[in-house]
Amino acid sequence: MAAKTKTARPGTRPSRVKSGGAKPGRAKPDGGELRILVTNDDGIYAPGLKVLERIAKLLSNDVWVVAPEAEQSGASHSLTLHDPLRKRRLSSRRFSVSGTPTDCVVMAIDEIIPPPRPTLLLSGVNRGANLAEDVSYSGTIAAAMEGTLLGVPSVALSQVCRNGRPVPWSTVEAHAPDLLRKLLKRGWPKEVLLNLNFPDVASNAVSGIHVSVQGRRDAESIEVHERRDPRGNSYYWIGFRTMSGTPPKNTDLGVVEAGAISVTPLQLNLTHEGARRGLQAAIK
Numbered sequence: 001m002a003a004k005t006k007t008a009r010p011g012t013r014p015s016r017v018k019s020g021g022a023k024p025g026r027a028k029p030d031g032g033e034l035r036i037l038v039t040n041d042d043g044i045y046a047p048g049l050k051v052l053e054r055i056a057k058l059l060s061n062d063v064w065v066v067a068p069e070a071e072q073s074g075a076s077h078s079l080t081l082h083d084p085l086r087k088r089r090l091s092s093r094r095f096s097v098s099g100t101p102t103d104c105v106v107m108a109i110d111e112i113i114p115p116p117r118p119t120l121l122l123s124g125v126n127r128g129a130n131l132a133e134d135v136s137y138s139g140t141i142a143a144a145m146e147g148t149l150l151g152v153p154s155v156a157l158s159q160v161c162r163n164g165r166p167v168p169w170s171t172v173e174a175h176a177p178d179l180l181r182k183l184l185k186r187g188w189p190k191e192v193l194l195n196l197n198f199p200d201v202a203s204n205a206v207s208g209i210h211v212s213v214q215g216r217r218d219a220e221s222i223e224v225h226e227r228r229d230p231r232g233n234s235y236y237w238i239g240f241r242t243m244s245g246t247p248p249k250n251t252d253l254g255v256v257e258a259g260a261i262s263v264t265p266l267q268l269n270l271t272h273e274g275a276r277r278g279l280q281a282a283i284k
Contacts, residue, residue: 033060033061033062034059034060034062034119034120034184035060035062035064035113035116035117035118035119035120036056036059036060036062036063036064036118036119036120036121036122037064037065037066037105037108037109037113037118037120037121037122037147037152038052038053038056038063038064038065038066038067038121038122038123039065039066039067039101039104039105039108039121039122039123039143040052040067040068040101040123040124040125040126040139040140040143041068041071041072041073041074041075041100041101041123041126041138041139041140041142041143042071042072042073042126042127042140043067043068043069043070043071043072044065044067044068044069044090044094044096046067046071046127047127047167047169048124048125048126048127048159048167048169049065049067049124049125051125051159051169051172051173052122052124052125052157053065054173055122055125055157055172055173055176055177055180056122058177059120059177059180059181059184060120063093064093064094064095064108064112064113064118065093065094065095066095066096066097066104066105066107066108066112066113067095067096067097067101067104068096068097068098068099068100068101068103068104068139069086069088069096069097069098069099070098072100072101072139073138073139074137074138074139075100075101075102075139075142076136076137076138076139076142077102077142077145077146078100078102078142079099079100079102079103079106080099080100080103085097085098085099085103085107086098087107087111087112095107095108095112100139100142101123101139101140101142101143101146102139102142102143102146104143105121105143105146105147105150106146106150109147109150109152117151117152118147118152119152119153120152120153120154120155120184121143121144121147121152121153121154121155122154122155122157122180123140123141123143123144123147123154123155123156123157124140124156124157124158124159125157125158125159125169125172125176125198126138126140126156126157126158126159127159127161127167128158128159128160128161129158129160129161129197129256130156130158130195130197131158131160131197131215131252131253131256131262132214132215132216132217132251132252132253133216133217135195135214135266138156140156140157140158141156141193141195141266143156144156144193144194144195145193145266145268147193148190148191148192148193148268149268151190153184153187153188154193154194155180155183155193155194155195155196156193156194156195156196157172157176157196157198158195158196158197158198159171159172159197159198159200160197160198160199160200160256161200162200165200168198168200168201168202168203170202170203171198171199171200171201171202171203171206172198173203174203175198175203175206175209175261176196176198179196179209179261179263183263188265189265189267191267191268191269192265192266192267192268193265193266193268194263194264194265194266195214195252195262195263195264195265195266196261196262196263196264197252197255197256197261197262197264198261199256199257199258199259199260199261200256201259205259206259206260206261207258207259207260208260208261209260209261209263210250210255210260210261210262210263211263211264211265212250212251212252212254212255212262212263212264213250213251213252213264214251214252214264214266215247215248215251215252215253215254216251217245217247217253222238222239222240222241223238223239223240223241224236224237224238224239225237225238225239252264
């Protein structure tokens, strides 16, 4: 996966929240029909987006789709700052944007969807896992993060799959609707987004649902592949190693490895409180 080079991660963020609609900061939508924003990082024509649209329409009749015009895997939480964005209307509630997943969420909430603002954001369904350190690179996670920052309860969904094998889309499609209903009924803190990963098994072989912690792989997963063009000049592909290991059972890696659905609550505040206290004591 490769991030777009035309984007940047600024140190400051403009205010992008419009007034009206759902109360910002609520992770349990108020009563009434949900207004759902569906987005992804695999692009407007990705099969996972079609799956997620069908899932969303089982939860609400008010579903809007705003997704990248092209593949944006690995774009993380980048914004397009040095090129104009263009939107393309495909139908009354379906749009593409020439930018990143974060751009799509900002455009959807501030420009495309009329008031009231969405009460739920669903990002995915990603083709492949978003586990462990994947969440640092994932545009799927970033879209849910941006929704959370803008006060919209947000969930990222990913279907784990193996290279060279068909993606078991029926697994996420069979299990996601009821799981989402349960999660929405319970609610979650306003500074938290939910990361759902569905195992690479048939829908009737799922072994359970577990709330997990973010894992960490045993070794560095990213590698650089050097190639030569016809003139003898080097160019490079960034790829991922296939690794094996025995992850702890309570991690997202361990849950999915056991054939179960992983639900991981991720928080926006990245401060390590123990380190903060220790550093503060050291500099007094």
